[in-house]
Amino acid sequence: MAAHIWGMKIFVLIFALFAAPLAAQQQVPQSAAQMQLSFVPLVKEATPAVVNIYAKIMTQAQRTPLQRDPFFERFFRDPFSEKPRVQNSLGSGVILSADGIVVSNYHVVGMATEIRVVLNDRREYNARVLLGDRDADLAILKIDAEEELPFLTLRSSESVEVGELALAIGNPFGVGQTVSSGIVSGLARSGAGGGNSGLGYFIQTDAPINPGNSGGALIDMAGRLIGINTSILTRSGGSNGIGFAIPADLVAAFVARARDGATEFDRPWAGISGQPVDSDMAATLGLDRSGGIIVSGLHAASPFLEAGLDVGDVILEVGGAAVNTPAEMVYRMSVAGLGRETPVHYLRGGKRFEVQVSLIAAPDDPPRDQIMMTERSLLPGLVMARINPAVISEMNLPLEASGVVVMEAGRFAQQVGLRRGDVIVDINGTEIIASEEAAELLSGKVRWIEMTLLRGDRRTRLRFRV
Incomplete structure (x- = not known):
């Protein structure tokens, strides 16, 4: 009996030791403010600037091989099949200024003949594309409104860290504006996006993103835009917790070009070919770890060649940021913008060098004579x-x-x-x-x-x- 009593005392003591910190962590809310702790204030502030986009795209009916044949085409002439067809596109967008600058995905509005933007309060506006780029999958729109519009501010992508809370806002499957929560799962995702290559540099999030979310906002806990949702990695067509957003820094570069009157985004040209340095290659080069891009080819007009780089050099940083893939290097150059110089750090013979590289457009010389x-x-x-x-x-x-x-x-x-x-x-x-x-x-x-x-x-x- 005494042994039983001692056993009970030991159990109670152990339970008390574990229960004390557990009770400290799982406190019952002590005030109305604690009971209301949620994303509600943040969502109320951010959602008015996220819009639904309805676009109409004219497509030509596909012709069969026999219809394209000069002899057989006369037997397949159908006046109705030759008429263009209207394809409706549904997506999302984000207002970035009070005067109506909106960003969305190119695959949502890039080829549209009619674009309708619907705000959260049901106001509707016609919109036009100022600048679009298929490779980056970005489009800058303009809506003309007499009154000032709600908008989101941009946060530099360089300050975003893995593990931060994030909200994705958009119009998935056309059900209406929807908010989903998650975290920033990864940065510098190159070549990700399930067929949407963009510039090969994405923010990864596990906040659920579905069809219709394209062009919507990925925001931080201060309500600032950190990325534009563009694609997901999935086998079923639905969200598997692997979504990708185009960083806000690239969005800012597009907005600046659109405000300057550009209709196309001219990204700087490197004029080099190269490949990521893996662990085996790093050992051969005498590096202590993998990373960087080894130059395998240089065009005669390359600004990197002019700056002094050569085949076999390993590019480590562009614009003060590490680069590990060619796509990442193109992203860094695109964010820096044309007409500037950017610092480039590279490795040659075990020694590190720094040069300034001019960011130029690809020369149209000699004349293409199209x-x-x-x-x-x-x-x-x-x-x-x-x-x-x-x-x-x-x-x-x-x-x-x-x-x-x-x-x-x-x-x-x-x-x-x-x-x-x-x-x-x-x-x-x-x-x-x-x-x-x-x-x-x-x-x-x-x-x-x-x-x-x-x-x-x-x-x-x-x-x-x-």
Whole structure:
């Protein structure tokens, strides 16, 4: 019996030791203010600046292969199938200024012919696109309102840290404005986004994001915009807790360009090719850890080459921030903006160097001499241009590409196998250097055409009768 009593005393003592800190952590609210502790004040302040966007996009009906054939197309002529179709797009946006500057995703409004913006209080406005960029998946809109509008302020992305609380606000599935909570799960996510490459630099969050949230706000606990929700990583189509937002610093750069009157976002051109330094490569280079980008190629007009970098150098920082992927470097340069210089730290032979690199647009030199083939030519509608740095950047060509590239294949060229982005090496055995040479050969009276093409890193040959 005595042993039983001692056992009970020990149990009570252990329970008391554990219960004391537990009670301290789980206190019953002592006041009305503590009972009302929630996101309510924050949501009330932020949601008026997050809008629903309804866009109409005109699309052309897809033609079957037989409809595209010159002989069979007459049997498939349908006056109704040729008419453009209206496709409705639903998304979200964020007001960034009292005079009606709105940011959203390019995939929501980029190709729209009509845009309607609906505020949380049900006010509606027509909007127009000032600037859009497919690669960054950003679009800056303007709505004209007589009164001042509610707006969110931007917070520098550099101050955002993993673990911060965050709210995602948008219009998922068109059910109406919705708020979801989570944290900042990761930073500098390159190449993420499930097919939305953007500039390859995202903020990751576990706040639920669903279709319709695109273009909506990711805010911090002070109600400041830290990112624009753009995509999710999912297999089912719904939120799995892995969402991506475009950092506010890039949004600010787009807004500044739009206010300057630009209709396109001209990002700085690096003129280099490279790859991330992994652990095996780091050991070979004598580095104590992986990180940075090793330069594998430099264009003759590259500002990095002019600043003194060479093949084999490892770029460590751009603009004072570490870079570990080419996409991250492009992001840093884009945020800095054209016409400036940015500090670049690199490693060569185990020594660290710093240089100032000029941020320039890809030079459109030598002149591209773009040509469209006429109806009298062998391939009417074919658009070709001489390759220069600007064309390499626009068409995403290899850095060493030269000669003439297909800008638009046109109907007849597509039928014989030409595609946008094909580099024309030769025509009927004649090496092609300028677009005028290609145009002349494709305007002559010949029965057969043989062309050597470069398609990516693959060489192919076409032969067709004309």
